[in-house]
Amino acid sequence: MLRHISIQSVLFCALICTVSGQERPTAFINARIIPIAGPPIEQGVLIVHKGKITAVGDARTVQMPSGVQTVDMAGKVVMPGLVDSHSHIGGPAGADSTGPIQPDVRILDSVNPRASSIQRAQAGGITTVNVMPGSGHLDSGQTLYLKLRDDPIKIDDLLIIDKNGKYMGGIKFANGTNSIRAAGGSFPGTRAKSAALVREQFIKAQEYRDKIAKAGNDKSKLPPRDLAMEALVEVLEGKRTVHFHTHRHDDIMTALRLSKEFGFKIVLQHVSEAWKVADEIAKAKAPASIIMIDAPGGKLETVDVDFKNGAALEKAGALTGFHTDDGITDSRWFLRSAGLAVRAGMSREKALYGMTMANAIMLDLQDRVGSLEKGKDADFIILSGDPLSVYTHVEQTWIEGRKVFDRSNPADRIFATGGKGATEDGDAHSDIHCFDGDIGGGN
Amino acid sequence: MRTAKITTNTARSRFDSFSLLSLCTLWLVLSVSAYAQIAVKGETVWTMAGEPITNGVVLIKDGKIEAVGPASSVNIPTNYRIISAKVVTPGLIDAHTVIGLNGYLNQPHDQMALDGGASFQPELRATDAYNAQEKLVEVVREYGVTTIHTGHQPGALASGQTMIAKTSGKNVDEATFVPTAMIAVTLGSGANAAQGKSPGTRAKQVSMLRAELIKAQENLAKTEQPKDLKSLIMARVIKREIPLLVTAEAAQDISTALRIAKEFNIKIVLDGVADGHLMASEIKASGFPVIVHATMARPGGERANLSVENASKLRAAGIPVALQSGYEGYVPKTRIVLFEAAMAAANGLTQRGALALITIDAAKILGIDKRVGSIEKGKDADIAMYDGDPFEFTTHCTGTIIDGKLVSDVIK
Numbered sequence: 001m002l003r004h005i006s007i008q009s010v011l012f013c014a015l016i017c018t019v020s021g022q023e024r025p026t027a028f029i030n031a032r033i034i035p036i037a038g039p040p041i042e043q044g045v046l047i048v049h050k051g052k053i054t055a056v057g058d059a060r061t062v063q064m065p066s067g068v069q070t071v072d073m074a075g076k077v078v079m080p081g082l083v084d085s086h087s088h089i090g091g092p093a094g095a096d097s098t099g100p101i102q103p104d105v106r107i108l109d110s111v112n113p114r115a116s117s118i119q120r121a122q123a124g125g126i127t128t129v130n131v132m133p134g135s136g137h138l139d140s141g142q143t144l145y146l147k148l149r150d151d152p153i154k155i156d157d158l159l160i161i162d163k164n165g166k167y168m169g170g171i172k173f174a175n176g177t178n179s180i181r182a183a184g185g186s187f188p189g190t191r192a193k194s195a196a197l198v199r200e201q202f203i204k205a206q207e208y209r210d211k212i213a214k215a216g217n218d219k220s221k222l223p224p225r226d227l228a229m230e231a232l233v234e235v236l237e238g239k240r241t242v243h244f245h246t247h248r249h250d251d252i253m254t255a256l257r258l259s260k261e262f263g264f265k266i267v268l269q270h271v272s273e274a275w276k277v278a279d280e281i282a283k284a285k286a287p288a289s290i291i292m293i294d295a296p297g298g299k300l301e302t303v304d305v306d307f308k309n310g311a312a313l314e315k316a317g318a319l320t321g322f323h324t325d326d327g328i329t330d331s332r333w334f335l336r337s338a339g340l341a342v343r344a345g346m347s348r349e350k351a352l353y354g355m356t357m358a359n360a361i362m363l364d365l366q367d368r369v370g371s372l373e374k375g376k377d378a379d380f381i382i383l384s385g386d387p388l389s390v391y392t393h394v395e396q397t398w399i400e401g402r403k404v405f406d407r408s409n410p411a412d413r414i415f416a417t418g419g420k421g422a423t424e425d426g427d428a429h430s431d432i433h434c435f436d437g438d439i440g441g442g443n
Numbered sequence: 444m445r446t447a448k449i450t451t452n453t454a455r456s457r458f459d460s461f462s463l464l465s466l467c468t469l470w471l472v473l474s475v476s477a478y479a480q481i482a483v484k485g486e487t488v489w490t491m492a493g494e495p496i497t498n499g500v501v502l503i504k505d506g507k508i509e510a511v512g513p514a515s516s517v518n519i520p521t522n523y524r525i526i527s528a529k530v531v532t533p534g535l536i537d538a539h540t541v542i543g544l545n546g547y548l549n550q551p552h553d554q555m556a557l558d559g560g561a562s563f564q565p566e567l568r569a570t571d572a573y574n575a576q577e578k579l580v581e582v583v584r585e586y587g588v589t590t591i592h593t594g595h596q597p598g599a600l601a602s603g604q605t606m607i608a609k610t611s612g613k614n615v616d617e618a619t620f621v622p623t624a625m626i627a628v629t630l631g632s633g634a635n636a637a638q639g640k641s642p643g644t645r646a647k648q649v650s651m652l653r654a655e656l657i658k659a660q661e662n663l664a665k666t667e668q669p670k671d672l673k674s675l676i677m678a679r680v681i682k683r684e685i686p687l688l689v690t691a692e693a694a695q696d697i698s699t700a701l702r703i704a705k706e707f708n709i710k711i712v713l714d715g716v717a718d719g720h721l722m723a724s725e726i727k728a729s730g731f732p733v734i735v736h737a738t739m740a741r742p743g744g745e746r747a748n749l750s751v752e753n754a755s756k757l758r759a760a761g762i763p764v765a766l767q768s769g770y771e772g773y774v775p776k777t778r779i780v781l782f783e784a785a786m787a788a789a790n791g792l793t794q795r796g797a798l799a800l801i802t803i804d805a806a807k808i809l810g811i812d813k814r815v816g817s818i819e820k821g822k823d824a825d826i827a828m829y830d831g832d833p834f835e836f837t838t839h840c841t842g843t844i845i846d847g848k849l850v851s852d853v854i855k
Contacts, residue, residue, distance in 0.1 A: 038643075060456060293774050294774070294778055294779050295579060295775040295779065297548055297549060298771070298774030298775060299548075299549050299773070299774070302774060303578075330741065336836060339836025339837055342837045343837050343839065388789070388836050388837055390785045391788070391837055392789075417750055417752050417790065417824055418742050418749045418752075419752075422720060422742060423742045423747045423748075
């Protein structure tokens with residue numbers, strides 16, 4: 001019953017929202033705009049129409065379209081929605097305990113789109129996220145790139161569809177100790193065994209791919225369908241990026257070696273000892289998504305994790321992004337990552353780039369998100385102040401021209417601050433939210 | 444006294460093996476921690492005993508604060524080493540942590556804050572487990588943390604004792620400030636023992652706790668008092684010499700803690716209290732202080748209602764509040780109270796209010812405010828220095844002084 005009402009109200013809401021919020025262009029004026037694609041604009045204008053950015057620039061040069069409604073953002077800072085290149089929001093579970101390599105498993109079939117963790121991520125200014133299975137396997141399954149749109153009924157409502165009509169995602173691999181099992185079985189007991197098992201599967205995938213190619217149009221010669229091999233063939237063909245969990249310097253090199261050997265697209269994830277092999281990472285042209293952990297250790301592989309990873313990778317010239325690994329760090333404080341990286345020597349520009357555009361590139365979404373540019377999705381956040389200040393709050397989060405979080409709305413605010421009910425998963429929140437967000441709110 | 448001991452030890456190690464290496468080490472030790480009279484100049488000095496001083500000077504002599512005031516009124520004697528910083532604060536206090544007992548490797552051999560052998564072990568002393576040279580002690584020291592209340596972790600009905608230490612010192616004797624501070628008690632699901640063992644429910648936990656307290660009361664009434672370790676320490680609880688540090692996150696566990704304290708007329712310090720913001724009037728009425736969970740602690744489970752505004756709301760209700768880094772089972776292996784206070788400052792508290800959580804208010808709740816927690820004449824010369832607002836992500840801690848010695852000068 002509750003759900004029925006909610007669906008109705010969402011539909012009603014969507015109708016109203018479309019009419020009031022999308023048909024007319026909206027101009028956010030008087031804000032300090034950090035477009036990422038260029039230097040900050042002190043007196044900026046951002047114009048949004050039908051879910052897309054139609055103009056961004058200096059107030060003196062941007063032409064206002066007819067029928068535009070303006071929203072005064074004096075004193076506020078506007079920047080692109082944050083992109084989190086590695087998260088576990090929505091409670092995903094991928095591979096099971098039966099084997100170390102399970103490329104057939106899709107996180108698509110696992111994420112709860114109504115989880116409160118998704119709403120907390122909206123409160124943290126995250127608009128696009130790579131939701132991944134865990135690191136207890138060499139390959140724990142296929143990942144999912146999501147837009148954190150509001151009021152999802154089902155996971156389909158959060159998917160990002162590519163130009164071929166397919167939902168987007170990568171695949172999760174891991175090396176080091178998490179996927180090593182002392183008890184053995186089908187799981188590796190050493191690092192060398194870990195690499196050998198992965199290599200073996202990619203060789204199988206190469207053979208599978210070749211069989212398909214050889215069959216040509218003769219369907220009788222096609223090998224039987226194999227979901228695991230199909231996913232790995234996508235990896236071999238560069239259609240599916242490998243997000244490789246790796247901490248120690250030698251494990252990082254192993255990940256790079258496998259990537260080179262099989263020619264797959266890789267994003268290094270965590271890379272706790274990146275500062276020790278930053279030049280090698282840059283030379284391999286491998287993007288690195290790093291995490292800011294407040295203290296070293298917690299496990300043997302991360303005793304040398306350091307805030308200086310950002311600065312070291314920047315200096316080496318590697319594409320550097322950040323991730324939350326939520327719940328390892330909390331999506332609500334994602335912006336903190338940039339601040340802490342700057343604390344340890346990274347440039348302000350590259351740190352903010354790492355929160356947005358660098359991650360967008362890692363997810364092959366650079367044409368759609370990651371910067372405020374004409375033609376891109378209208379995904380942006382409104383901040384109370386400088387993005388690197390602890391005192392700054394995410395005041396609003398917008399995705400495709402719709403407000404999905406508004407700190408001034410108590411029903412939303414609780415996802416930023418916590419409090420009674422803030423961790424309950426469900427849909428009770430939907431109807432209240434949309435009304436405030438799109439009708440009573442800033443536009 | 445402590446200082447003299449450190450100097451002696453340094454001198455001894457100098458002659459243990461006379462080599463180039465040890466000369467180099469000695470040079471480093473001397474340059475970082477050489478004992479000298481120091482004048483700390485700060486563009487802003489947060490004394491926490493009055494308004495912050497602009498262009499302040501803190502004079503340090505023989506490990507104590509000799510004088511503090513505006514540069515215009517404090518003369519720096521010629522032989523004082525001058526250290527300048529943008530912002531100067533009292534050395535920070537982490538009101539509840541487990542570092543020194545739980546190490547950064549997170550391997551069985553360095554996790555010593557919880558013994559699974561029994562559910563009620565108040566006799567376990569933190570001083571028998573504290574590793575003064577553990578990496579995480581060094582890490583927090585480099586952020587300006589000078590005093591820690593550390594010990595046995597939450598996770599058993601009574602997991603053991605806590606202690607108060609300075610983050611300097613090469614061994615537990617040098618570091619120890621208060622050897623037995625509190626007894627760590629946990630209520631709620633975290634206190635349940637393994638399947639088939641007691642306690643297995645909240646009600647059973649309380650039954651067991653009351654039985655122990657009744658026994659301790661009865662022992663105290665005896666002419667011949669038992670001399671076993673558990674009885675000795677529990678007698679000190681009944682005599683109100685040491686409080687129970689009761690970790691209680693959920694509302695019903697907070698109520699239980701207050702009920703038990705009243706029944707046995709014992710002292711308690713409430714710990715964690717994720718639901719505290721829903722129970723502020725009850726806690727206020729009890730008069731007991733709170734060491735609130737880390738601001739950025741993860742919500743969920745017993746902490747489902749956790750709020751980043753908890754410290755602010757409890758403070759507003761008139762409850763004495765300090766902040767903790769808490770216990771972490773994975774990464775980060777410890778939180779940094781400086782960062783946690785920063786987040787509190789951004790969520791309802793003033794800068795000064797947030798700084799009080801990790802300085803003077805923490806000192807008061809721990810009963811050590813005569814020695815530490817503020818920059819006042821006669822107090823221990825424990826100082827933290829920063830190159831900007833200490834709470835900003837992009838600010839660095841530039842130096843830490845403990846008992847008048849510069850124990851860290853890394854830029855962190």
